[in-house]
Amino acid sequence: MKLAVKEERCSGCRACELVCSMRHFSQPNPKRSAVRVVGNFPAPGRYSLVTCDQCGECAKVCPAEAIREVNGHYEIDRDLCTGCLLCVEECPRGAIFVVGEDQVPFKCVACGECVAYCPRQALVDADGEVAWAGLSARRRAEEASGR
Amino acid sequence: MASGKLYGYGGRILRVDLGTGAVRTEPTPESLAREYLGGRGFVAKILWDELPVGVEPFSAGNKVVIASGPMAGLFLPGSGKIEMGTKSPATGLYGEGNMGGHLAGELKFAGYDAVIIEGVSPKPCYVFIDDDRVEVRDASKYWGKGCFEAEKMLKEDLGEDFKVATIGPAGENLVVYAVVSHDFGRQVGRTGVGAVLGHMKVKAIAVRGSRGFEVADPAGVLKKGKEMYEACFAKPGFDEWTPYGTAGVTDWVNEICAFPTKNFQTGYYERHKAINGQTLKERICILDKGCTGCPIPCGKYSRFEFSGKTYYVEGPEYETIALMGGNLLLENIEDVAYVNYVADELGLDTISGGSVVAFTLECLEKGVLTPAEVGRELRWGDPEGVAWLLERIARREGIGDVLALGVKKAAERFGKGSERFAMHVKGLEVSGYESRYAPAMMLAYMTADIGAHHNRAWAITYDAAVGQDKTEGKAWKVIELQHIRPLFDALGLCRLQWVEIGFELSHYADMFPLVTGWEYSWEDLLKISERIWNLTRCFNKREKPDFGRVYDLPPLRWMEEPLPSGAGQGRCMPRDKAEKMLDEYYSLRGWDSNGLPTKGKLQELGLGFVLERLKLES
Numbered sequence: 001m002k003l004a005v006k007e008e009r010c011s012g013c014r015a016c017e018l019v020c021s022m023r024h025f026s027q028p029n030p031k032r033s034a035v036r037v038v039g040n041f042p043a044p045g046r047y048s049l050v051t052c053d054q055c056g057e058c059a060k061v062c063p064a065e066a067i068r069e070v071n072g073h074y075e076i077d078r079d080l081c082t083g084c085l086l087c088v089e090e091c092p093r094g095a096i097f098v099v100g101e102d103q104v105p106f107k108c109v110a111c112g113e114c115v116a117y118c119p120r121q122a123l124v125d126a127d128g129e130v131a132w133a134g135l136s137a138r139r140r141a142e143e144a145s146g147r
Numbered sequence: 148m149a150s151g152k153l154y155g156y157g158g159r160i161l162r163v164d165l166g167t168g169a170v171r172t173e174p175t176p177e178s179l180a181r182e183y184l185g186g187r188g189f190v191a192k193i194l195w196d197e198l199p200v201g202v203e204p205f206s207a208g209n210k211v212v213i214a215s216g217p218m219a220g221l222f223l224p225g226s227g228k229i230e231m232g233t234k235s236p237a238t239g240l241y242g243e244g245n246m247g248g249h250l251a252g253e254l255k256f257a258g259y260d261a262v263i264i265e266g267v268s269p270k271p272c273y274v275f276i277d278d279d280r281v282e283v284r285d286a287s288k289y290w291g292k293g294c295f296e297a298e299k300m301l302k303e304d305l306g307e308d309f310k311v312a313t314i315g316p317a318g319e320n321l322v323v324y325a326v327v328s329h330d331f332g333r334q335v336g337r338t339g340v341g342a343v344l345g346h347m348k349v350k351a352i353a354v355r356g357s358r359g360f361e362v363a364d365p366a367g368v369l370k371k372g373k374e375m376y377e378a379c380f381a382k383p384g385f386d387e388w389t390p391y392g393t394a395g396v397t398d399w400v401n402e403i404c405a406f407p408t409k410n411f412q413t414g415y416y417e418r419h420k421a422i423n424g425q426t427l428k429e430r431i432c433i434l435d436k437g438c439t440g441c442p443i444p445c446g447k448y449s450r451f452e453f454s455g456k457t458y459y460v461e462g463p464e465y466e467t468i469a470l471m472g473g474n475l476l477l478e479n480i481e482d483v484a485y486v487n488y489v490a491d492e493l494g495l496d497t498i499s500g501g502s503v504v505a506f507t508l509e510c511l512e513k514g515v516l517t518p519a520e521v522g523r524e525l526r527w528g529d530p531e532g533v534a535w536l537l538e539r540i541a542r543r544e545g546i547g548d549v550l551a552l553g554v555k556k557a558a559e560r561f562g563k564g565s566e567r568f569a570m571h572v573k574g575l576e577v578s579g580y581e582s583r584y585a586p587a588m589m590l591a592y593m594t595a596d597i598g599a600h601h602n603r604a605w606a607i608t609y610d611a612a613v614g615q616d617k618t619e620g621k622a623w624k625v626i627e628l629q630h631i632r633p634l635f636d637a638l639g640l641c642r643l644q645w646v647e648i649g650f651e652l653s654h655y656a657d658m659f660p661l662v663t664g665w666e667y668s669w670e671d672l673l674k675i676s677e678r679i680w681n682l683t684r685c686f687n688k689r690e691k692p693d694f695g696r697v698y699d700l701p702p703l704r705w706m707e708e709p710l711p712s713g714a715g716q717g718r719c720m721p722r723d724k725a726e727k728m729l730d731e732y733y734s735l736r737g738w739d740s741n742g743l744p745t746k747g748k749l750q751e752l753g754l755g756f757v758l759e760r761l762k763l764e765s
Contacts, residue, residue, distance in 0.1 A: 011437035011444035014249065015376070018222035018440060021359065022369045028221050029256055029359025038307055041331040042295050042459040045434055045448050099357050100278075117222075117376050119442035120435075133373065134380030141381035 001110040002072070002126040003035075003051050009122035010047040012037055016114035016123055023113050024106070031099050034108035035123065049122065052095040052108035058087035073110035081105075153180055154363035155217035155662035157255035157356075161281060163274055165347055166207065166266035170281045175260045181665065182753065184675055185216035187636040189261050190232030190243055191682045197263070200689055200760070204236035204339075205321060205346045207267045213254070213352070214261040216639025217663055220252025220360070220439060222372040224379050224650065225641030227251050227439030235338040236346075237323040237499070237553050238574035238598050240690060241683045242338030243636075245602065246312075247438035247446075248330035250354060251639050253310040257356025264349060273301070273351035277309075278358055286350035291316065293492035294328035301353055309353045315494020317541040318345035322551040324499035324576070328491065332436065332446060332461020336496040337575060338597050363664030371661055375654050379442040384648030389435060391424030392445035393465035398423050400469070403611050404584045404715035407474040407577075409527065410505035411570050411704055414581035415713040416473035426480045427463065436461060438641060445643060453485040453530075460488040463497075469579030470501030475508070475533055482530040489534045493541040499553060502576035503540065504533050506554045506569055515563040521546050567703045572599035583705055584715025585610040587621040590728050593699045594625065596683040602636075604628035605646065615715065618724055622732040634676040678752040681744045685757045688743055695741035696733075701725055 017033035025032040036050035052074075059067040059074050066080035067087060076087070076096075083103040088096045091107075098105040112130035114123045121132050159172045183192045190212045202208040211233045219226050229251035235242025254262070257278050264274065268283065271290035275282045289297045294315040301311045311329065318325035318341035325341030326334040335341070344350075362368045379385055388395060397419055400406045404414035420426065431451040437444025448461045463472070463483045471490070472483040490497045508527055510516040518524045522545045525532040539547030549557050554576055558569035570577045575598020582589035591604035601607075604625045613621070631652070635642045638659075644650035656669035688694045700706070701720055709719040720728075733740060737748035749757055 011435050011441070011446075012249075013437035013439065013441045013444060014252075015222065015440050015442070018220075018226075019369070019372070022222050022365065022372070025359070026365035027359040027361055028252070029357070030252075031256065031357035032359060039331075042299065043450075045450060045459050117373065119376065119380070119437075120444075132380075133377050134385075137377035137381040 001112045001115070001130050003053070003108065003110060003115065004124050004126040005049045005051055006122050006124065007047060007049055009120040010037065010049060011120050012039055012047045013119060016118055019113045019117045023111060024109075031097070032106070034095065034097065034106060035114050050093060050095055051123070052093065054108075054110065055092065058091055058096060058107065061086050061090045074107070075109050076105060076107060078104045153177060154361055154664045156180060156185070157215065157257065157259045157360050159259050161259045161262045161276070163262065163264050163281070163283060164266050165264065165268035165272065165283065165349065168283045170283065172259075180217070180260075182675065183679065184637040184672070185260060186214050186228070186230040186639050187232070187243060187245075187633055188675065188679045189214035190230050191241070191679050191686065193261070193263060194232060194234065194241065195682060195686055198234055202234055204234045204239065204343060209234050209343055211264040211340060211343055211347070211349075212261060213264070215251040215254045215259075216637055218655070218658070219639025220255045221362070221662065222369065223375050223440055223658060224442050224644045225438070225440060226639065227441060228636065228639050228641050229254070230636055231327060231335045231340045233338070233340050233343045234690065235323075235597070236321065236342050237339045240573060240598070240687045241596055242340060243597055244326070244335035244337050244340050245636050246327070246329060246333050246335040247641060248310070248333035249439050250310045250312055250329055252439045253354045253356050255356070255360050256358060257354055258358045258360070262352070264344070264347060267346065268348040271348050271350050273353060274349060275305075276352070276354045278356055289313075289350050290319065294494045295331055295492055297351060298328065298331060301351055305353055306355065309355045311351055311353045313351040313494070314341040314344050314349070315492060315541070317493045317495035318342055319350075320541060320543045320551070321345055322495050322540055322543070323553050324496040324503075326494050326496050328494055332448065332491065333438070334491070334496070336498060337600055341494055362662045364661045367661040368658070371658050375658065376442060378654065379644055379648065379650055382648040382650065385443060388647050389443045389445070390428055392447050394424035394427050394447065394463065394468055396424070396465050397468055400580070400607070402714070403607075403615065404710065404713040405581045405588070405607060407469045407579060407581050409476055410474060410502075410509045410568055411577065411581050413712055414584060414710055414715055416476070418478055419473065421479050422468050422472040422477065422483050430480055431484055441641065443644060443648060449484055451481045451484050453481055458485065458488045460484055460491060462491075463487045466579045467497040467501070470498045471504070471533070474501050474505045476527040477530055477533075478528055485530050486533045486537070489537050493537055495537065495541060498578045499576040500537060500540070502570055503550050503554055503557070504536050506557065506565070507536060507546070507550060509568050510561060510565055513565075515561050515565045516546070567707065570702045570704060572700075572702065573597075573698050575599050577702060580607050582701075583710045583718045583720060584615045586615070586618040586720065586728065587625055589701055589705065589720055589725075590622060590625045590732060591628070593701055593725065593729065594629070594732060596680065596687065599702075603632055605632065616718070618720075618728055619731065622728060622735050625732065626735055629680060630673045630676045633679065634672055637676060637679060674752070678754060681748065681752050681754055682757070684744060685749075685754070685761060689760055695743060696726070696729060699729055699742055
């Protein structure tokens, strides 16, 4: 799964932030989302998305070797992480986050939920593996109506 | 008050005393949450409990209650709605407005369900909320700025991730239809919450939350949320309705002769296609902008040129196209967008603002006012004249000082028969549906708790479905809508997925227990909505001892003046017919013949505590 963005399609709804935090932290909390929506208003009047492109810089800089490549994406090993937060500082996209009293930061692990559920298809899988959930939903609706 | 663990809630109510600057939090009472849910329910109950009887809206005794709901801030379609309420300076009655954007969720992410703002600040201030850190901060650098300008400055100063709500000069100057603005284009409109905040000297509220909140069954909520999104994605309206948003209804409303035209003189505007949703989309819209969790973003963020300058505005919404477009005979979408922008930056309601401007134009037309008294030659269809008048109102200058009080009071001041075309119910200006050829919609306007607003019961489609001439047998539908629609306002949800693309109500019923852990059926939830409905009715009675049937009558224009043209030509609602509709309505509601809840109805709804105050007959 290779997350790519089409920012011009983003409506700012933050469903991505909510599905990410629900999936990985079991609570609705945009501050515990690995994807972030940023508004640019009043002008030019559009949204930007902060996403991880799995560049691997974090793994390179981590002094504890706590960040490893797994199936094409990078994950932080909570047991090895020392909480130095160097990865947060060094991430070229600002896509690693830490909240409140947490010791361990978090990042995108390419689960594909945001791709499946972005209502605008502003987040897509460039590898074409994860599809927008609307496609199968529409197929099912068509089958159900007997077409 | 006992508080068990609340799931789906931020967990705390924040109380801000502007007089002392003191800030307190208390746990959200479980009984309040169970019996009133949140949003409008919290607003109604807290105002009932805490406002001194007969309090002046512009006094230190009034309060502003801001409340999110248990289904706001969730991964589900349309979870972004917040309510703000107060005793209205426009009507002297229960005041409440609803707003999308992202404040409803953020308040809960910070750990709060409601904020109660009390007292008056000695100096301009704003309420700063960053999780547990809450401060009343100096707002002198923002005071006087437009709504968007102030929001932009605050986001630059605090961080783009703060969710900010602001008032504009209209609120600062106590225009009774001043709004609270948020997210560069969403507003809490109607009833003047912005004016009360202006009196309190509160320029803004800025919120950031990182705590999140808990739901009873996280795996269940995630699974159900996915199902809800998939259901929306599969609706035809998902692709068909979204590009036009609310503006998409403009042509249809004209077809059924319900489009406010020239201060509601008629129901059809010849130039409606020049200001409809398609034209908006083609000519000026640059972004579909949405509230928290919304799959069908109705916000049409636009960029347009006017007099050689570039402007940005979220809109125009249908209501603005109606009350500032057709109602003022503006000729193209850019003109409507421009006056929309002016009103939004000044921070005044485009519905009431449009109605006040139209009223003024008709006063000029009929010689109730002279151009000298107004201060300028104004004519229909002139956006610059509209903008000039809106500025005068926001600054309380010249004629603007009286117009800032709304059409009811302006008509009382100007006299000369102008009350016959002051389009209001209970002192709140009628919104976007000319209703002489839509009796259910008229009844909806007559009986909405805050005055003539459509959000309680959008009954116009029912009129179209069963016959626009029929005046009997429609009250049941208005009542049904008055329970379903405001329920969304108590839950923190947006109605438009259901209203516009046929998203099934059962989804919400299924989700509610997963979020809260409470096994409430949809009927249980509707009962709570009925409770809140009756409570705000009683609040109005408490504040105005003569409150009753006479407050529920339609505007004089609708009772006395038949539509002169169009599909509804010749129709109006004479007083005796209006009263018959009210007879049917009161009877179905379990209210007495003066339109007040009976003792039995109150007890049925758990509102027995109201009886001491009102001493109602059984």
